[in-house]
Amino acid sequence: MKDNLQHLRYWEESVEIETFKSWCHKEQGWKDFIIDEIEKDEPRRVLDIGCGTGHMGLKIVSLPYFSDKHEYVGTEITDKFVKYNKNQGLTCLNTDFLKLPYKDRHFDVVICLDVMNHQIEYEDRVLELLRVTNKKLIFSFHLNWVQYPYIEQRRGHIHHHLSLNKFLTFLKTRANLGLEEEIRGVSFPNPPISKYGPHGGWHTRPQVIIIEPKRD
Numbered sequence: 591m592k593d594n595l596q597h598l599r600y601w602e603e604s605v606e607i608e609t610f611k612s613w614c615h616k617e618q619g620w621k622d623f624i625i626d627e628i629e630k631d632e633p634r635r636v637l638d639i640g641c642g643t644g645h646m647g648l649k650i651v652s653l654p655y656f657s658d659k660h661e662y663v664g665t666e667i668t669d670k671f672v673k674y675n676k677n678q679g680l681t682c683l684n685t686d687f688l689k690l691p692y693k694d695r696h697f698d699v700v701i702c703l704d705v706m707n708h709q710i711e712y713e714d715r716v717l718e719l720l721r722v723t724n725k726k727l728i729f730s731f732h733l734n735w736v737q738y739p740y741i742e743q744r745r746g747h748i749h750h751h752l753s754l755n756k757f758l759t760f761l762k763t764r765a766n767l768g769l770e771e772e773i774r775g776v777s778f779p780n781p782p783i784s785k786y787g788p789h790g791g792w793h794t795r796p797q798v799i800i801i802e803p804k805r806d
């Protein structure tokens with residue numbers, strides 16, 4: 591596969607940790623929704639792909655059910671975020687997710703929030719996540735950026751590559767191949783809805799996609 595990871599240097603080279611945190615650590619209803627999705631299953635092992643500076647990780651390891659018998663693993667391609675996460679006590683692997691060092695279905699829940707839309711080569715990465723997922727694989731996209739296919743230039747980096755429509759088409763194609771993944775979409779409209787609002791501004795209209803693979 592011809593995959594150029596250079597554009598993923600954006601966070602390492604152009605974003606300060608405090609700036610990143612001001613974007614990603616905001617309280618946002620759709621993230622609470624995902625925490626609720628995790629908590630109701632009480633998964634033993636959770637994988638957080640592209641975990642940033644650990645906003646979700648800190649929430650997950652603080653859930654009342656979570657004990658030292660449970661496992662949280664974050665992954666990051668941005669070195670300084672890996673160091674930051676380790677310093678705050680989170681397990682964090684410095685890796686892309688084309689090939690993960692885990693056996694099939696190792697993780698009960700895998701989350702991958704606002705990461706897929708940055709990938710040029712996404713198909714094999716999605717398949718790898720499906721491989722290590724036991725029960726639930728959760729993605730998020732933000733419709734204001736990725737509803738339509740487009741590429742955004744940001745400080746010399748091509749930033750968003752994958753549109754939601756293209757991604758959904760890929761998932762459905764996989765389902766047509768007989769894998770029978772169950773795909774559930776949850777839209778968060780702007781203005782806010784119910785107990786998961788409010789949200790707005792920078793992160794508007796998140797689309798959450800939950801895949802619960804049917805296993806034999």
Ligand SMILES: C[S@@+](CC[C@H](N)C(=O)[O-])C[C@H]1O[C@@H](n2cnc3c(N)ncnc32)[C@H](O)[C@@H]1O
Nearest residue numbers: 601614640641642666667668686687703704705
């Ligand atoms: C928009 S941020 C989202 C961070 C976090 N998931 C959240 O929702 O707050 C995207 C993150 O994914 C990481 N990332 C992007 N591509 C990656 C890849 N192929 N492997 C691992 N991490 C990646 C970036 O370093 C960045 O921290």
